[in-house]
Amino acid sequence: MQYQVGGSLSFEAASYVERQADRKLYKALKQGEFCYILNSRQIGKSSLLIRIRHRLEQEGFKCVTVDMTNIGSQDITPQQWYRSIIADLCLGFGLLDKINLKAWWQQWENCSLTFILNLFIEQLLYVHFPRERLVIFIDEIDNLLNLSFSTDDFFGMIRFCYNQRAINPEYERLSFAVFGVAIPSDLIKNRNISPFHIGQSIEINGFEQQESLLLAQGLKITGTQAQAILKEILFWTSGQPFLTQKICDLVASYVQNPTKQLLDSSSIVDANFVRNLIKKYIIENWEFQDEPQHLRSICERIEHSRQHKDKILNIYQQILQNLPVKCDDSREQKELLLIGIVVIQKGLLKVKNQIYAEIFNLNWVEEQRTKNSRASTLQRYISSGGRI
Incomplete structure (x- = not known):
């Protein structure tokens, strides 16, 4: 596979x-x-x-x-x-x-x-x-x-x-x-x-554990170990198709070629190996190794939210802080769902997966606010003919 x-x-x-x-x-x-x-x-x-x-x-x-x-x-x-x-x-x-x-x-x-x-x-x-x-x-x-x-x-x-x-x-x-x-x-x-x-x-959701078992076949790992590896992958991706395929490919790449040093630590392919692999090749310095582009696209879509950006970031911050954010019919929530960074669970908005939560964290929200503030100041400066 x-x-x-x-x-x-x-x-x-x-x-x-x-x-x-x-x-x-x-x-x-x-x-x-x-x-x-x-x-x-x-x-x-x-x-x-x-x-x-x-x-x-x-x-x-x-x-x-x-x-x-x-x-x-x-x-x-x-x-x-x-x-x-x-x-x-x-x-x-x-x-x-x-x-x-x-x-x-x-x-x-x-x-x-x-x-x-x-x-x-x-x-x-x-x-x-x-x-x-x-x-x-x-x-x-x-x-x-x-x-x-x-x-x-x-x-x-x-x-x-x-x-x-x-x-x-x-x-x-x-x-x-x-x-x-x-x-x-x-x-x-x-x-x-x-x-x-x-x-x-038609609602289309991430891969569920049972329906995605066939992906374990491509990992080239025998027995229940492959299912355990897949379970750990799904813990991090929550079945997001792009990320799930990418991490499965990373694991399979190592199994098929063990001499390829993906990690400096233990070469035993287990849940800890998957965790370290994700941190090194997905989360750390993600802006520079996000190929094909996925994570940067999320940032760009938030940038394109324009007048809704502040409200979207406020909602997302509350979700990160584990505050109950009930799903409503607001424009900002709909855009946040379309961006793909959150999902609806039992009527509440939650971060879509653990990888997004690690990358698009509270520090990232603050960085986005700072960028938005600078852009607004620059726009006012231009509009006023160079006078603030």
């Missing part, structure tokens, strides 16, 4: 861990539900998409994935954006040799962009796939938040497809599954339009 540190796992990857989210998403799409999976980065959303798509295709579903990072968000017009989505659907469904896309677009170019997109979807249902079940996966949906124009109508079009089921049974053959790092209320910015939360929300 080869562990994969970063990036999406293929549908046949031996180190893929099937979680409850796999079962829920598969069942929901099989039943024709619309689904959305909105969670923090590097939690395995794209790998989940790849796995479920392959499984549905094996059962005869016609599936396509529209990756919004591929569509782009910089220097793009609404016309280019919608045309790119239709081209992606055309390519994914294997229709490029059946449709003259340029001529087709020109035929309808005086109509609204969402009308054109919905017309294309109707032609998928009625002309090209009159009997098949269709699933459109939309990945990296948060990329839409960077566009210079509103995409409220795009989400309105998806809601239209959902609502049409009550009128037109043909739409029951079509499902959407939306993946990304976003808060549902952010996807539709016009407050006069209902928030985007149609269909079923």
